[in-house]
Amino acid sequence: MKIALLSILSEIHDEERINDSLKDKYQFLNNNFEITEIAVDEVADHDFSDYDLTINFIKSGGSEKNFARIFEYLPQPVYLYAVELHNSLPAALEILSFVNARGAEAKILHGENEDLLVEIKELIEYRRIRNKISEAKIGVIGKPSDWLIGSQVDREHAAQHWGTEFIDIEMEEVYSALKNIEQKEAEKVAEQYFIKAEKMLESSKADLIKAAEIYLALKKLAVDYDLDALTIRCFDLVEKINNTGCLALALLNDEGITAGCEGDIAAVFTMYLAAQLTGETPFMANPVKIDSKKDQINFAHCTVPLSISEKFILRSHFETGIGVGIQGILRKEAVTVFKIGGAGLEQYFVAEGKIIENMNSQNACRTQIKVELPQSSDYFLSDAIANHHLIIAGHHAAKINHFLAKE
Structure with missing residues (x-):
């Protein structure tokens, strides 16, 4: 199962330090899925059609502005992966409200790895079914x-x-x-x-x-x-x-x-x-x-x-x-x-x-x-x-x- 992982964080944070603190999150994702990480600056020109799912990894607080810059290029629905570190969840909540206000669908993925694994696999399966229905x-x-x-x-x-x-x-x-x-x-x-x-x-x-x-x-x-x-x-x-x-x-x-x-x-x-x-x-x-x-x-x-x-x-x-x-x-x-x-x-x-x-x-x-x-x-x-x-x-x-x- 192929996942496009959009890396979204604030410019004021040290990305190397942030990523180091998120090693267990990356390990969880890489152990269960084929992950392609995509930077914010690459989103506008990226083709997401070959992925089973696109997930926006909200790595830190203050990342809302960067998300807003790429919103129009994102596949729908918008999935926001929020963790318990670096004010990730508060930022995701702000982004959720932003997306909903624009009539689009969004969901925050947050919780224990075992539960997230079940949820992400289910989302991938639902997308497969939805695509099959749309092509029927x-x-x-x-x-x-x-x-x-x-x-x-x-x-x-x-x-x-x-x-x-x-x-x-x-x-x-x-x-x-x-x-x-x-x-x-x-x-x-x-x-x-x-x-x-x-x-x-x-x-x-x-x-x-x-x-x-x-x-x-x-x-x-x-x-x-x-x-x-x-x-x-x-x-x-x-x-x-x-x-x-x-x-x-x-x-x-x-x-x-x-x-x-x-x-x-x-x-x-x-x-x-x-x-x-x-x-x-x-x-x-x-x-x-x-x-x-x-x-x-x-x-x-x-x-x-x-x-x-x-x-x-x-x-x-x-x-x-x-x-x-x-x-x-x-x-x-x-x-x-x-x-x-x-x-x-x-x-x-x-x-x-x-x-x-x-x-x-x-x-x-x-x-x-x-x-x-x-x-x-x-x-x-x-x-x-x-x-x-x-x-x-x-x-x-x-x-x-x-x-x-x-x-």
């Missing part, structure tokens, strides 16, 4: 479904905030790709998942082959457009080809191509961010029942990544009774419920709970779970960020809060 390409295949009236995203606003590129792809391109899928390849995929399934109920082998063709067509589009994620107006598939994208989305998610339903841009963006930040593959679902007294919420959808299911059953699509849907049986474990939304994808909700039961109602989408989610009922009934929310295995609220607090 998300395909919107067809328009968002007509009923997503509360999930509208201002793509220009969102792109300015996150850097993510949203690419419109017509449904006709899916139908065109389907015409070029080799039947034997689709049959091979279908047979593979027919064998893996616990059983097949309403669907047929022919339905499964057609669902496999949809998977192969969407995968080709993802490759052709170099997509990191996609969302599709999937009910159009029902009307046009009498099948669904449920299997396709499940398999794409398992392969690391984030894939969401119904053209829901906010939901698929949340899925992509969640996968990058937590390393887990999320389950996109509808809240279908809320028990406020017990703080229990039922979530359901007709597709779920197979990799997060203990076992799965091949079913028909719930609303239409056609094609292939998936009834996944999920582990009873701790989960995080998460959603990003708002016009510019600037709002979010996160809470931790536990899956306590797999349900099997005939009146809801095929994969159904009951989640105990303390103190969250009011949010869903009063302030919910639209319909779809993500279920992510594990405890991730602290990490999500920490990451998004910087956005």
Whole structure:
């Protein structure tokens, strides 16, 4: 991990003496990172793009003026490394106020070496994720479904905030790709998942082959457009080809191509961010029942990544009774419920709970779970960020809060 360390101190101090007193600080940094130290006079002409992180080492009091001289050239956010010697921390506090007053983000790094090591590594990881999000390409295949009236995203606003590129792809391109899928390849995929399934109920082998063709067509589009994620107006598939994208989305998610339903841009963006930040593959679902007294919420959808299911059953699509849907049986474990939304994808909700039961109602989408989610009922009934929310295995609220607090 490469760090640019900007050396900032007052001219009235003897730099050699200061550096000698900071030997243990330098040793800590050099033992854990690849350090390039940069003097104040070199900052304006320096290229910081090759570093994992830039840290401003505030070595002494009276260094505020020198920091102000280079502020406009610094990568954002501004990280200030302050120590307990030479009035370093007081200077850093003054600089922090200076940076905040100019609408930029700053943070002081101060404390024991062990804690700083964890924090700096986390900042480097967050920057990597942030860069990945800013470079991501998300395909919107067809328009968002007509009923997503509360999930509208201002793509220009969102792109300015996150850097993510949203690419419109017509449904006709899916139908065109389907015409070029080799039947034997689709049959091979279908047979593979027919064998893996616990059983097949309403669907047929022919339905499964057609669902496999949809998977192969969407995968080709993802490759052709170099997509990191996609969302599709999937009910159009029902009307046009009498099948669904449920299997396709499940398999794409398992392969690391984030894939969401119904053209829901906010939901698929949340899925992509969640996968990058937590390393887990999320389950996109509808809240279908809320028990406020017990703080229990039922979530359901007709597709779920197979990799997060203990076992799965091949079913028909719930609303239409056609094609292939998936009834996944999920582990009873701790989960995080998460959603990003708002016009510019600037709002979010996160809470931790536990899956306590797999349900099997005939009146809801095929994969159904009951989640105990303390103190969250009011949010869903009063302030919910639209319909779809993500279920992510594990405890991730602290990490999500920490990451998004910087956005």
